[in-house]
Amino acid sequence: MTEEIIIAGFGGQGVLSVGKILAYSGIMKDMEVSWMPSYGPEMRGGTANVTVILSDDRISSPILNEFDTAIILNQQSMDKFEPHVKKGGVLLYDSNGITRHPVRTDISVYVVEAAAEAARMASAKTFNMIVLGAFLKLKPIVNLEHVIKGLEKSLPKRHHHTIPMNREAIQRGMEIVKPFEMGVTI
Amino acid sequence: MKEFLLMKGNEAIAEAAIRAGADAYFGYPITPQSEIMEYLMTEKATERTGMVVLQAESELAAINMVYGAAGTGKKVLTSSSSPGISLMQEGISYIAGAELPCVIINVVRAGPGLGTIQPSQADYFQSVKGGGHGDYRLIVLAPSSVQEMADFVPLAFDLAFKYRNPALILSDGVIGQMMEKVELFKPIPRTEQFDQSWVITGKTPDRKANVITSLDLEPLPMEKHNHHLQAKYKKMEDEEVRFEEIMCDDADYIMVAYGSSARICSKALQLARAKGVKVGLLRPITLFPFPKVRIAELAQRVKGMLSVELSAGQMVEDIRLAVNGKIPVEHYGRFGGMVHSPSEVLEAFEKIFIKN
Incomplete structure (x- = not known):
């Protein structure tokens, strides 16, 4: 099993860190992992993306142009990565700030209203964990316990008190993710 | 169960330098390898092993600090990215001429000139054909994973000391910036594990003075020295191909x-x-x-x-x-x-x- 994922959005949305937590969760399940960020001028310009690969086998290229799953968190990333989802693959996005919804019909499209939910939960910091929960509902490559162990590994000790809140956010993401219906205004 | 960490290639190199028992790191920051010195500082390399970690005033200073420290038989390394490595070429040629062991890391970015900070492999000629002057060679190792970024540090030190020659780890922005799972080797104590007969740490009365130099104005001995270097490079070609x-x-x-x-x-x-x-x-x-x-x-x-x-x-x-x-x-x-x-x-x- 190999899952090739791109996570893309604005800098500050926690794109790189959600990728890191996902990679750490893979290690907790004894999988091979790679995490390749965009770096440099692209990041300074406000957009950030990271390619995360989880696999049972040795990982070949950390750089890809086709993905099993694209997690899209802003319009620029939608424009850039929608065409690069493999046929039959998954596109998961948050519709907050999206002006053009996905148009492809040969992939499965899902929506998670993570920004709105994070606002309801009164914690903007849970945003990326809600997104992660939605992804894991669609692609249960690792389970919640792997993620919690991954969080324990990747978060500095002083932030360990946030783990229960993150767990709740992941569970919330799993609940609220839904298929995108073409033609229905969100 | 083995313990795996998730690390950037640059962080893996830095952690490996500490664990390899390096005595000193001299460097100057440049993207995409600044995490190396950053890691050595934040992970308290000096407190952990006593190694020296010093941000020099320039790449020229850094490589000449490497030259000096290597002359005392210490395990020394530096790291930079392409434009910085170009600045170091004079020093590298001197170190190769003086037959001193050291490890140099180049996390390559695109050139020519200041170029861009994105990944590149355009420093191949500079690395394998001698970027500085004179007939010399570096041992050049090319890691293709974060695991190899860690493992090649002690390997580079071993080869550098075996041949008394600089060893270069030729990486790039992809391998430096990506994170993968790494299994780290057990720390090697900072002790003098190599032949120390040639080092300059103060002459004792029972032996002749050791001299470390790349200068000999007499052409005949210089030719002899060059033949000796060539024989060494030939031995590397016979024994060290990987x-x-x-x-x-x-x-x-x-x-x-x-x-x-x-x-x-x-x-x-x-x-x-x-x-x-x-x-x-x-x-x-x-x-x-x-x-x-x-x-x-x-x-x-x-x-x-x-x-x-x-x-x-x-x-x-x-x-x-x-x-x-x-x-x-x-x-x-x-x-x-x-x-x-x-x-x-x-x-x-x-x-x-x-x-x-």
Whole structure:
């Protein structure tokens, strides 16, 4: 099993860190992992993306142009990565700030209203964990316990008190993710 | 269960330097390798082992600090990225001439000039043909994973001390910035494990003074010294060649690639095999000494070779020398900071070798 994922959005949305937590969760399940960020001028310009690969086998290229799953968190990333989802693959996005919804019909499209939910939960910091929960509902490559162990590994000790809140956010993401219906205004 | 960490390539190099028992690191920050010194500072290398970690005022200062410390028989390293490594070339030539061991890390970015901070493999010529003046060689190791970034640090030190020669780890922005799982080796204590008979740490009455210099104005002894260096490089070529072969046994065509490009090619290989095209990958691990004997052997039975590099084509020249006209050898690569994708590599391969 190999899952090739791109996570893309604005800098500050926690794109790189959600990728890191996902990679750490893979290690907790004894999988091979790679995490390749965009770096440099692209990041300074406000957009950030990271390619995360989880696999049972040795990982070949950390750089890809086709993905099993694209997690899209802003319009620029939608424009850039929608065409690069493999046929039959998954596109998961948050519709907050999206002006053009996905148009492809040969992939499965899902929506998670993570920004709105994070606002309801009164914690903007849970945003990326809600997104992660939605992804894991669609692609249960690792389970919640792997993620919690991954969080324990990747978060500095002083932030360990946030783990229960993150767990709740992941569970919330799993609940609220839904298929995108073409033609229905969100 | 083994313990794995998730680390950036740059962090893995820094942690490996601490664990390899390095005595000193001298450097100057430059993207995409600044995490190396940052890690050495934040992870308290000095408190952990007593090693010196010093931000020099420039790359010139850093490499000359390396020169001085290496002369005392200490395990010393520096790191930089392309423009910084260019600045160090005078010092590197002196260190090679004076026969001192040290480890130099180049996390390559695109040039020429200040270029861009994005990944590149355009420093191949500089690394393997001698970027400074004179007839010298560096031992050049090309890691293609974060694990190898860690493992090649102690290996580079061993080779550097074995041959009393600088060893260069030639990485790039991809391998430096990506995170993968790493299993770290057990720390090696900071002790003098190597022959210390040549070091300059103060003369005792029972022996003649050791002299470390790259200068000899008399041409005849200088020629003799050069012959000695050449014999040393020949020994490296005989004994230190390292490479990895992936699916070469039944291959009709071979891709040759190192570092990040080798990773991209291993995916291109899978795509080609899925189409029934028998492609193999030869990944040089040492770029000097170059696996030219193995490449010549493979040229006896395959139809063509494709050198895939993030450059306009540099290693391809060494492949052509090894193949010596037996089969076609072509080059493909994006460069200037752009990185080819596996499907771009496959498309180029098919265009060159299959569709014609």
